Amino acid sequence: GIQVEQSPPDLILQEGANSTLRCNFSDSVNNLQWFHQNPWGQLINLFYIPSGTKQNGRLSATTVATERYSLLYISSSQTTDSGVYFCAAQGAQKLVFGQGTRLTINP
Amino acid sequence: GAVVSQHPSRVICKSGTSVKIECRSLDFQATTMFWYRQFPKQSLMLMATSNEGSKATYEQGVEKDKFLINHASLTLSTLTVTSAHPEDSSFYICSARDTGRGFYEQYFGPGTRLTVT
Numbered sequence: 001g002i003q004v005e006q007s008p009p010d011l012i013l014q015e016g017a018n019s020t021l022r023c024n025f026s027d028s029v030n031n032l033q034w035f036h037q038n039p040w041g042q043l044i045n046l047f048y049i050p051s052g053t054k055q056n057g058r059l060s061a062t063t064v065a066t067e068r069y070s071l072l073y074i075s076s077s078q079t080t081d082s083g084v085y086f087c088a089a090q091g092a093q094k095l096v097f098g099q100g101t102r103l104t105i106n107p
Numbered sequence: 108g109a110v111v112s113q114h115p116s117r118v119i120c121k122s123g124t125s126v127k128i129e130c131r132s133l134d135f136q137a138t139t140m141f142w143y144r145q146f147p148k149q150s151l152m153l154m155a156t157s158n159e160g161s162k163a164t165y166e167q168g169v170e171k172d173k174f175l176i177n178h179a180s181l182t183l184s185t186l187t188v189t190s191a192h193p194e195d196s197s198f199y200i201c202s203a204r205d206t207g208r209g210f211y212e213q214y215f216g217p218g219t220r221l222t223v224t
Contacts, residue, residue: 031211034185041145041198045109050211086150088160090211094166095141 002027002091006098012107014076021072021101023087030094031090032063034072036083037100043086048070111203113216120191121224128186128219130201131157136181137203141176141213143196157184175181191223 003026013019025032025063025065034046047054047061049070053060063070085101110133120126130140138159143151154177155165163176173195175187184203188195198220202213 031213033212035215039109042202043151043220044201045212045214048212049211075174088151094153094219095211095213097152099150 001093002029002089002096004087004089004098006085006087006101009099010099010102010104012106013105015079017029017077017105019074019077019103021074021085021087021103023070023089024070024100025068025070025087025089027068028092029063029065029089029091031088031095032065032070033088033095034061034070035086035088036081037086038083046085074103077103078098079107081105081107109214110134111201111204111214111216112158113201113219116217117220117222119222119224120123123190125187125189126221126223128188128193130184130186130203130216131207132182135203135205136207137184138181138194138206139187140178140184140203140221142184143202145218147202151200151221161221170178184215187205188221191221193223196221198221 005024015065032050035043049051049063060073076100114129144156145178155163157163157178159178165171178184200218202215
């Protein structure tokens, strides 16, 4: 099945900084999603992006399907952006999650 | 739109008892729902895929007699943990795919934290 790798595993930044999270996947995808898991465990859908580029406020994402990677950009980070960010990819079968990037934004 | 609810959000039960968790799609129909488990500081692992009106498909290593799944309608799937033991303590999360949209995007519920004492 498809394999998903996220980097970096941990990222610590000051408020106001920009960040880039990367997701590599091993096969062609029908689905690529980015999530933010809040402190209560809820997965918040950020982007459904099997290809192309999308933007939503301070967040944007790009998936280059031919090169099998996706990037999540967070600009002007706020402390509320802290948490774990997951990438999940689905090829022909099930949605597979990466191990996540733990982002800490310090005031 | 695309809201998935779970009930209960938190449950504590004694070893040997059974616990039922409900997953509902509130504003869309879902032919297919999914159940995941997440241990502390780990990623989500798919346990089973639930299809309305048919038997669930379990991932390798998941005991289907312990984790009973019923998907009786297009908006409701249930997971019953039978004869629960402390090692079943975990965070259980369901998700659903909007049948009407034809996309692969999945929407996730808020999760149920199970503690078995």
